[in-house]
Amino acid sequence: MTQSTLRALEHHDAFLERHIGPNPAEIAHMLQAIGQPSLEAMTEAIVPASIRSTQPLALPAPISEVEALAKIRAIASKNQVFRSFIGQGYYGTHTPNVILRNILENPAWYTAYTPYQAEISQGRMEALINFQTMVTDLTGMAISNASLLDEATAAAEAMTLAKRSAKSTSNRFFVSKHVHPQTLALLHTRADGIGIEVVVGDEADAAGADVFGVLLQYPNTFGQIHDYAALADAVHAKGGLIAVATDLLALTLIKTPGEWGADIVVGNTQRFGVPFGFGGPHAAFLACKDAFKRSMPGRLIGVSIDAQGNPAYRLTLQTREQHIRREKATSNICTAQVLLAVMASMYAVYHGPEGLIRIATRVHRLAAILASALRAKGVTVGTDFFDTLHVVGVDAATLHAKARAARINLRAIDATSVGISLDETTTREDVVALAALFGAVVADIDAADASTPDALPAGLRRESKFMQHPVFNTHHSEHELLRYLRTLADRDLAMDRTMIPLGSCTMKLNATAEMIPVTWPEFANLHPLAPAEQAEGYRELITSLEAMLVECTGYDAVSLQPNSGAQGEYAGLLAIRGYHRARGEGHRNICLIPESAHGTNPASAQMVGMDVVVVACDKDGNVDVADLRAKAEKHSANLAALMVTYPSTHGVFEEAIVEICEIIHAHGGQVYTDGANMNALVGVAKPGKWGSDVSHLNLHKTFCIPHGGGGPGVGPCAVKAHLAPYLPGTLNADALRTEGVGHGPMVSAASFGSASILPISWMYIVMMGAEGLRRATQVALLNANYVAKRLEPHFPTLYKGGTGLVAHECILDLRPIKDSTGISAEDVAKRLIDFGFHAPTLSFPVAGTLMVEPTESESLHELDRFIDAMVQIRNEIRAIEDGRLDREDNPLKHAPHTAMVVTASEWARGYPRELAAFPLPTLKQAKYWPPVARVDNVYGDRNIMCACIPITAYSGAEEPTAG
Structure with a gap:
């Protein structure tokens, strides 16, 4: 075998051959279809010469998945995963294996898109409704959004929400000096551009300050829990609002911020089953009083009804979003942390309220035992805490050195104090080891447990119930949760089932080899500090x-x-x-x-x-x-x-x-x-x-x-x-x-x-290497032009370059169709669901259009399948144009069609059931059935309900009501 033959075989084994959907023969076919002799010629015809690169990327050649995994394994091995008790908003947690395998490592969940098309997003939106319900129950607030980027940016959003909602006309925002440092840093960043003065001080000074809002940490960054009810009353009396950064696990044992007067509550759900990850991603939240719901930032899942009158989830109050408000927007939030919010919500579903209380109580008991042992040795430790000890009057440098020698990380505060935050992963052996750093001895954990009182403030113990909905009290066995997760995933369309041809959003292959290292302990279990x-x-x-x-x-x-x-x-x-x-x-x-x-x-x-x-x-x-x-x-x-x-x-x-x-x-x-x-x-x-x-x-x-x-x-x-x-x-x-x-x-x-x-x-x-990255770009351009060319007789492309070609996406103009038939771009988007497709980008950047971006990872087979669906839809529109289908009673206006509708005893529509359900013969072999019919957006915005649906709603005993 010659060297050239060996190189050819090795090249074929490179990952790029698997990432790029069309093979060489299919690429040649598609080039012929768009009238281009080669990828290079096509690139020259599309990309202006004034910007075109003349040199290849200075990156190595493509390598195989096996080689890449070996390289990154070597990198990962250079991380040292110590036992971290640093806290400061990040805590060890056990990700239940059923959640790890069936959400974080499951492409049915991680390859889905933002749920703008409600009918094909019912599963993940139910998971997010669970998230919102979990947050509102634990915080004592009326409404919660469906996740933000992290706690610090959520606090910054709380500041701006307070500014536009408070009665006070002050431009000053008071921040407790006991909030997490990263939160304070973000508040300064955000305030700088919008005319807000951040005032940092002791909470005792907040009551008399002329401010539009106050941010407190509860428990605070050093672990202490204080009663802020009187402060809340004083701030409210002056027209200000109270924002609180909190810890959801602590709130299973202590009073909710809502019970003592908070207006806005933010936090992070990381410790609900999401690893450290050196800082992220983790799902934050913002919950608030009902009065602020039309002004709150972030995405909000609500309950509406579908065309059959059944409950259905949707993104609600979307006019709050930056996509619509543009320069008038109060936030630029676009990405949330949905996958991590789903994980956290399912952690709560799996453990239920009693399980969360058990976890929190165990963490608190271990912290109390450790504090008692340290005090017995003469060490000064803060009081009234949940899981975090503020240890003062010590030689911090010596302690950190001893701790690191024992592969332990403590929080660095200053020269004479350290922080110790315990968590779900803390063991009895950890408590013994931590005590030993200070020369203290815990000889018998059980004996210490029996003799050590709790450290929660008596007047702030939680008495209110939470998470009483059946969803949090049903799926506690692995088998039940496994089936629940499968049920929800089956209601959605993600990239593991179909192309998601969204323009501007680039929904491309997320290869398994790329995903594997994410859950390795060397990357997942490292504290960001x-x-x-x-x-x-x-x-x-x-x-x-x-x-x-x-x-x-x-x-x-x-x-x-x-x-x-x-x-x-x-x-x-x-x-x-x-x-x-x-x-x-x-x-x-x-x-x-x-x-x-x-x-x-x-x-x-x-x-x-x-x-x-x-x-x-x-x-x-x-x-x-x-x-x-x-x-x-x-x-x-x-x-x-x-x-x-x-x-x-x-x-x-x-x-x-x-x-x-x-x-x-x-x-x-x-x-x-x-x-x-x-x-x-x-x-x-x-x-x-x-x-x-x-x-x-x-x-x-x-x-x-x-x-x-x-x-x-x-x-x-x-x-x-x-x-x-x-x-x-x-x-x-x-x-x-x-x-x-x-x-x-x-x-x-x-x-x-x-x-x-x-x-x-x-x-x-x-x-991919230098060669693969360039080839990916070229095939992305080719795929978009192939779709545009094939659909040109049916849906004209709105904009093209000077050579008649598009870039990596094309805008299909449906406005003439709307004028002649009444069929809108939204009708086409909903009809595509009957073919098992997620819609292209709807009415952006031009109203009445669909923007399609197929990406390089879609095969010719999948592109043709999408094109066939669009051509069939155009034929249905032509049937409306020539009178064979009614302008109102047609498959597009009634799309999508659920199995319940199509199999009902009566069928009173003016087109056949088979056309509704199986508009193409290939669908008889593989069919996605949407779980709900078209969702009523107007009803949802008029009847705001953003928590778990009462069980009676499913039986038809009552409809969703305003809440």
Whole structure:
């Protein structure tokens, strides 16, 4: 066998052959269909010569899954997983194996998309309703959202919610000095751009302060539990609101914040079965009084009814979202942490209220026993605590040295005090070992238990019941929970069943090999504040991934801290703002944004204190360069930035992008390029080389981290060298940072955001290599053009480039159909469910259209299956046009069709049952049945119910009621 033959065989075994859907013969067929001789010729026809890369990516060659897993195993082994008692908002937890295997490691859950199409998202929305119910029950609040990014950013959202909801006209927000440090850092970041003054002090000073709100930590960062009822009364009397950061496990034993006067409650559900992960991803929450529900941030799951009058879940009150409010938005929240919220909710379902109380009581008893042993040795320990001991008057340096020698981490506070936080994973042996660090002895745990009183304040013990709904009191055996999880997953459509052809969202293969390292203990079980020498594996992973992203983008530095795309945008704009301020030009506050931009762009701009000026688009969907030039000149003295998406949100490569960058720079501004469409650029063009100054990247799009039903996400911020100093800083001084990089304000609670899922993107890039990444981009362009070409006779593409080709997505124009038949883009989206497809992006960026992005990981078979479905739908529309189907009584208007409807004894519709259920013969072999008919959005917004449905509603005894 010759060397060339061996290399060919090894090349074929490389991962890229499995990631890219079409094989070489299918690629040739598709190229012929769009009239292009080769992928290279097609690339030249689509990507403007002015930005096209002339050199290949300086990355290694593709390697196999086996080789990549061996490489990352070696990296992981450099992490040292000590027993961490650091706390500070992060606690050890046991992920029930049934949840680990059937949610976190299950593509039915992690490859789903945000539940905008309610009818195919009923399973995950039920899980999120459980999450909301769990949170409201434990906090004593009326309503909760369906997760936020982390506790610190949730606290920042609570601050802005209080500002717009309080009666007080003050611009000052009081923060207890006993909140977690990362929370305080985020509050300063967020307040800086929106005119809020953060006042930090002792809680005793809050009652007399002129403030619109107060943030308390309960229990506080040092573990103490205080009664804040009188303080809440005093703040309310002056027109202010009380926000509380709390611990859900503690709330199983102590009074809810709602019982003593809190208005807004935030926190993190990490300790409900979600590993440390070096800081994330973890699902935070924000719960509040009912009066604030139309102003609260984040996504909210509500209950409505479907076309048959049955209960059905949906995203409710969506007009609160940044996608709609744009520059008027109060937040730029886009990604939540749905996958982690589902895990936490199922942890509560599995354990139930009694199980949670047992876990909390055991943790508290061990903490009380340890505190008693330390006091007996003469050590001073705080009182009135749940799980955290504040130990003072000690030689902290000596203690930390002894602890690390025993592979134990304590919280570093100052030279004479340490913190010790116990958790669900703490053992009796751990208590003995911790006591020994102080020279104390716990000879008999059971004897100590019998003689040691609890340390919970007597007046703050919880007496109210929680989680009484049957869902929390039924699935306590593994078999029952397993079946419940399968039932919910079967109600959804995720990428393990079908293509999700969402434009702008890049739903591509999340390969199993990429996912495997996430749950390895070396990555999953490391506390985010563990000493740097214990995180050498993460150091190597992070610096390596940053370098690979720098090479892919053409920028000079990357921060991996932002834990969503919107956070990445925010970080990029903060870097621009920091740069202008450092040059004495802090007055620059105008941000130009094309009218086609994603809703997070203007929302992020207003959050950093910039004023948005909208730039027009021309008839071809491109930025109107003349309008841009005029507005740049008009605002030249104050121009801060341009935010532009490239390729454009309209799915085309704009020829004038270099000129656009030059115009902005000529007037002193910076160019921010939204990285949402980076999947059309990797290996063929680099934004950092054509004049852009900063981009965020969506690792949950281009670089294969799964969407998880609406999160997790990672939104790294990539910048040119002059902006590098203004990238987000880190919480711990010994964090993994290059000199001269990352001294700006933090944007996420953990220094490296959702660090535990970074192995996914690292694996993807390493396995694809330079050749594979470029090929992926080219096939993404090919697949989109193939779909557009095949559907052109049926649904014209709204925007194309100068050569008649699109980028990696195409916008199908359904507006003429709506005018002639009354059939809307939404009707088509719902009818696609009957074919087993998730809808494309609906009415964005142009109302009345569908935006399709097939990605490179979809095979020709799957593309043709989607095309066949769309052609059949067009034929049904033609039947309406020529009178063979009624304008109102037709399969599109009544879609989707449930099994219950199709199999009912009576069928009174003017089209056959078979057309309703099996519009194509292939569906008879494999059919997805939606669990509900079309959901009534208006009913849901008029009858707000955002908690578990009463069991009687399922029997038809009553309908969902307002709550």
